[in-house]
Amino acid sequence: MTTIRDEMWKFRGILFNFAITxxxxxxxxxxxxxLWSVVEPLLMLGVLFFVFSTMFKxxxxxxxxxxxxGIITYNFFKNGTNIALASLSNRSSLxxxxxxxxxxxxxxxxxxxxxxxxxxxxxxxxxMVVLQFTPPxxxxxxxxxxxxxxxxxxxxxxxxxxxxxxxxxVEFIWGIVLHAGFFLTPIFYQFDMLPENVxxxxxxxxxxxxxxxxxxxxxxxxxxxxxxxxxxxxSIFLILGIGYLIFRKYQARIVEEM
Amino acid sequence: MSEYSVRxxxxxxKFRLYHEKRTTIYESLVGSFxxxxxxxxxQVLDNISFEVKKGESFGIVGRNGSxxxxxxxxxxxIYQADxxxxxxxxxxxxxxxxxxxxxxxxxxxxxxxxxxxxxxxSKKQITENIDEIIKFAELEKFADVxxxxxxxxxxxxxxxxxxxxxxxSILLLDEVIAVGDLNFQKKCRAVMMDFKERGKSIILVSHSxxxxxxxxDRAMFLKNGHIDAIGKPPEVLDAxxxxxxxxxx
Numbered sequence: 019m020t021t022i023r024d025e026m027w028k029f030r031g032i033l034f035n036f037a038i039t040x041x042x043x044x045x046x047x048x049x050x051x052x053l054w055s056v057v058e059p060l061l062m063l064g065v066l067f068f069v070f071s072t073m074f075k076x077x078x079x080x081x082x083x084x085x086x087x088g089i090i091t092y093n094f095f096k097n098g099t100n101i102a103l104a105s106l107s108n109r110s111s112l113x114x115x116x117x118x119x120x121x122x123x124x125x126x127x128x129x130x131x132x133x134x135x136x137x138x139x140x141x142x143x144x145x146m147v148v149l150q151f152t153p154p155x156x157x158x159x160x161x162x163x164x165x166x167x168x169x170x171x172x173x174x175x176x177x178x179x180x181x182x183x184x185x186x187x188v189e190f191i192w193g194i195v196l197h198a199g200f201f202l203t204p205i206f207y208q209f210d211m212l213p214e215n216v217x218x219x220x221x222x223x224x225x226x227x228x229x230x231x232x233x234x235x236x237x238x239x240x241x242x243x244x245x246x247x248x249x250x251x252x253s254i255f256l257i258l259g260i261g262y263l264i265f266r267k268y269q270a271r272i273v274e275e276m
Numbered sequence: 277m278s279e280y281s282v283r284x285x286x287x288x289x290k291f292r293l294y295h296e297k298r299t300t301i302y303e304s305l306v307g308s309f310x311x312x313x314x315x316x317x318x319q320v321l322d323n324i325s326f327e328v329k330k331g332e333s334f335g336i337v338g339r340n341g342s343x344x345x346x347x348x349x350x351x352x353x354i355y356q357a358d359x360x361x362x363x364x365x366x367x368x369x370x371x372x373x374x375x376x377x378x379x380x381x382x383x384x385x386x387x388x389x390x391x392x393x394x395x396x397x398s399k400k401q402i403t404e405n406i407d408e409i410i411k412f413a414e415l416e417k418f419a420d421v422x423x424x425x426x427x428x429x430x431x432x433x434x435x436x437x438x439x440x441x442x443x444x445s446i447l448l449l450d451e452v453i454a455v456g457d458l459n460f461q462k463k464c465r466a467v468m469m470d471f472k473e474r475g476k477s478i479i480l481v482s483h484s485x486x487x488x489x490x491x492x493d494r495a496m497f498l499k500n501g502h503i504d505a506i507g508k509p510p511e512v513l514d515a516x517x518x519x520x521x522x523x524x525x
Contacts, residue, residue, distance in 0.1 A: 031393045039390060043381050112377035115370065116394045117353040187301045270356050274291065 036126035088205035098131030102175030154239025173258030287360030335492035366445025
């Protein structure tokens with residue numbers, strides 16, 4: 019792990035450069051540009067709010083804020099891993115012509131997603147003002163929660179970025195995983211609405227844990243249980259380790275597959 | 277290391293040549309039951325050893341597919357050699373046939389920044405030099421145009437201009453000179469002469485015998501991955517011509 023840190027420090031300039039160009043390329047030829055990263059979750063919010071508050075009559079306290087905070091958190095995971103997935107294979111011309119550490123695209127993808135997350139959090143803030151919702155002081159704990167989420171996204175991104183060069187299927191499989199994950203995470207429902215045996219399985223997902231933590235600190239002013247914090251941290255760092263091992267196994271020869 | 281800037285010792289590189297490439301997991305799973313080897317190994321470089329002195333320009337000739345570009349990629353750490361050692365002293369900048377890793381959706385200016393930062397130049401330094409790079413590449417009108425609208429000659433000019441301002445200790449040029457127009461070729465030669473005078477090394481891959489003869493102090497002929505001849509350019513070029521003639525008969 020030390021070598022990866024040294025390389026990162028040496029190449030820190032390019033990390034941000036990649037993150038910015040990722041955003042530029044993502045929104046090229048679009049009139050709204052970066053505003054899309056705001057419009058997209060808002061449209062999602064509108065649809066889900068309509069479906070679950072008028073059609074299914076869910077009664078969740080502060081439903082718009084509950085929904086939006088979940089969508090934003092899941093979006094961070096979705097954006098980061100999705101951008102990272104293609105980050106190496108999209109840069110084949112660069113990788114075959116200049117040497118740089120192969121981990122940089124995956125890491126900068128997580129930075130791109132972080133920039134988008136910050137923009138979306140501003141929108142959440144505006145919603146709170148408009149809906150006259152005063153968040154509890156515990157909202158400050160969003161910072162460590164999102165840092166933990168960053169580690170999670172990074173671990174998965176490192177693995178996905180090299181695997182997608184080896185096996186094109188990864189892209190399709192990951193699309194399904196993200197879709198399923200959206201429904202299996204308490205974003206538009208409350209976790210305790212589910213039967214207990216389902217909950218027991220789903221709570222193994224770090225994303226379920228993170229979204230629940232976000233709800234705790236932004237809506238209810240409570241802390242997640244110590245067990246949940248411990249489990250989430252350990253599993254996320256385990257995933258980072260596995261992601262790094264996969265990355266290390268394939269990274270040297272990846273350029274020959276391009 | 278004082279006298280030499282590049283030292284390659286017993287370097288070999290194999291590639292896997294997949295006859296029917298398996299890229300999906302299903303195919304890999306099916307393939308693992310099917311014991312027949314689905315690839316053959318291609319020895320691209322076979323026990324290559326050579327040195328390049330500081331201030332020397334070194335030419336490489338050979339047929340297409342003889343391992344010239346692979347060798348340049350190993351020198352610039354893009355590929356890892358299977359065996360042997362490769363030592364380079366100072367910054368290596370490769371200008372390969374396709375440019376400098378430019379992205380078609382980004383403008384010339386953004387591409388200069390991205391590639392230069394990757395090659396180890398600070399952002400501040402690039403900002404100081406950027407006008408000069410664009411002027412050298414004769415692309416003043418196209419600084420804010422996306423690279424996908426550039427001709428191949430323009431891309432090459434941009435790549436060369438960017439590589440030169442990085443001021444590397446070792447410059448690797450793969451079929452670069454031939455792409456530009458006559459005026460630009462003249463400029464390239466002037467820059468190469470200047471580099472040599474300042475004690476920097478140039479490795480030049482070219483199919484033009486006159487370029488090798490005029491620009492290079494020493495040359496090497498690569499034949500199917502091993503060194504067939506190395507030494508003064510005229511002798512190496514003779515060996516290369518004889519070999520090419522023998523193929524035609």
